[in-house]
Amino acid sequence: MANSNSQVQIQTEKEKNTGGIKVRRAIAYVVLSFVTVLCLFWFFILFINATRGDAELAKGFTVIPGGYLIKNMLGLMGRPEIPIWYGLLNSFIIAGSSAVLATYFSTMTAYAIHTYEFKAKKFMFTFILMIMMIPTQVTALGFIRMVYAMGLENNFIPLIVPAIAAPVTFFYMKQYMDSALPLSIIEAARIDGSGEFRTFNTIALPMMKPAIAVQAIFTFVSSWNNYFTPALILKTARNKTLPLLIRQLQKSDYLTQDMGQVYFMIAFSILPVIIVYVFLSKFIVQGIALGSVKG
Numbered sequence: 457m458a459n460s461n462s463q464v465q466i467q468t469e470k471e472k473n474t475g476g477i478k479v480r481r482a483i484a485y486v487v488l489s490f491v492t493v494l495c496l497f498w499f500f501i502l503f504i505n506a507t508r509g510d511a512e513l514a515k516g517f518t519v520i521p522g523g524y525l526i527k528n529m530l531g532l533m534g535r536p537e538i539p540i541w542y543g544l545l546n547s548f549i550i551a552g553s554s555a556v557l558a559t560y561f562s563t564m565t566a567y568a569i570h571t572y573e574f575k576a577k578k579f580m581f582t583f584i585l586m587i588m589m590i591p592t593q594v595t596a597l598g599f600i601r602m603v604y605a606m607g608l609e610n611n612f613i614p615l616i617v618p619a620i621a622a623p624v625t626f627f628y629m630k631q632y633m634d635s636a637l638p639l640s641i642i643e644a645a646r647i648d649g650s651g652e653f654r655t656f657n658t659i660a661l662p663m664m665k666p667a668i669a670v671q672a673i674f675t676f677v678s679s680w681n682n683y684f685t686p687a688l689i690l691k692t693a694r695n696k697t698l699p700l701l702i703r704q705l706q707k708s709d710y711l712t713q714d715m716g717q718v719y720f721m722i723a724f725s726i727l728p729v730i731i732v733y734v735f736l737s738k739f740i741v742q743g744i745a746l747g748s749v750k751g
Contacts, residue, residue, distance in 0.1 A: 499730075505719040513715045528720040538705055540724060543698040548728075550612055550686075550697060551679040554619035558675045559668050562625035567660050570633040571642050581630070588623040592684065600688050610691045619679070625671045632667040633660075673736055677729055698725040 505513060508522030532540060569581055603614045637660060645655045661668070683699040690696050696704070702721050706713075 499726075502719060502726075503723050506716070506723040508719070509716045510714045513719070522716075524716050525720070528714070528716045531714065532705075532717045532720060532724075537693055538701050538721075539694055540698070540701060540721065542694045543696055543701040544724075544728075546612070546690075546695060547680055547697045547699075547725075550615050551676045553612075553616045554679040555672045555676040557616065558619045558622040558625050559629075559672045561620045562622045562671070563629045563661065563664060563668060564656065565626050566629035566633055567637075567656055569630055570637065571639060584623050584626055587621075588627065596685070596688065599685075603689060609689055610695055611689070612695075614689055615679075615682075615686060619675070622675065625675060628671055629664065629667055632664065636667070637663055669736060673732060676732065680729055 501517065504519065504521055506528065507525040509524040512522050532538060569577060603609055608614050641659060642655060645659055681699060683703065686697050686700055690700060702725060705718055705721055
């Protein structure tokens with residue numbers, strides 16, 4: 457009889473726990489759904505406004521798309537001082553090259569710190585982290601003076617090559633390697649006669665693919681949205697990136713400014729970033745999850 461009562465109590469507790477889990481899960485789904493809607497709402501407003509004309513925008517917000525999408529696009533493309541296709545190409549060249557260089561060389565640096573033992577190892581790791589604390593604006597004056605002294609103004613090189621030194625990317629890759637790249641695998645490759653570059657390119661890089669994808673996306677987006685440094689270097693309209701062209705469009709005469717074209721330009725500039733996130737979101741989730749295994 458006692459055993460029967462104990463089994464009933466255990467069953468009752470299991471049902472209570474199951475019910476509690478379901479309630480917490482339902483609350484979590486509701487909260488996450490609300491946060492998702494809140495985050496996406498502003499993008500929804502942006503794309504709705506991109507389909508409306510200047511006069512319609514002056515009347516206030518509406519959830520109904522307008523009929524000025526094609527007109528806004530053609531009007532914007534008809535402005536030679538705002539070459540949006542050149543801006544799109546320039547942004548892709550700078551952001552794509554920066555993402556490739558930052559992820560590859562930061563992974564290589566993290567690999568060296570992770571696998572080699574030398575006296576200055578701790579100092580170098582600490583020094584790289586200290587560089588993370590220095591804002592870009594602090595070194596901007598000296599950087600721009602060096603760029604002009606080298607004759608590289610209005611050139612993409614000063615916006616791409618410095619991406620090789622990416623302390624934030626290095627730190628993330630180092631933390632990821634600590635939890636996902638055992639040193640025994642590297643030692644086994646060395647015993648089999650594999651060279652260091654071959655080991656890095658054929659063994660380490662494939663194992664780091666989720667983390668590399670995450671950092672490539674973040675670097676791409678950061679470079680794509682960068683306004684400060686390109687504004688100091690790029691001068692001609694055909695060399696400017698999309699953020700610079702958006703600012704140039706916003707600085708036009710207020711009386712002749714078409715807000716429909718401004719919204720279309722902003723939507724046009726963030727659409728590639730959204731596409732990148734949609735197609736590579738699984739790598740973001742996987743990379744962040746695996747990278748945070750080791751505390």
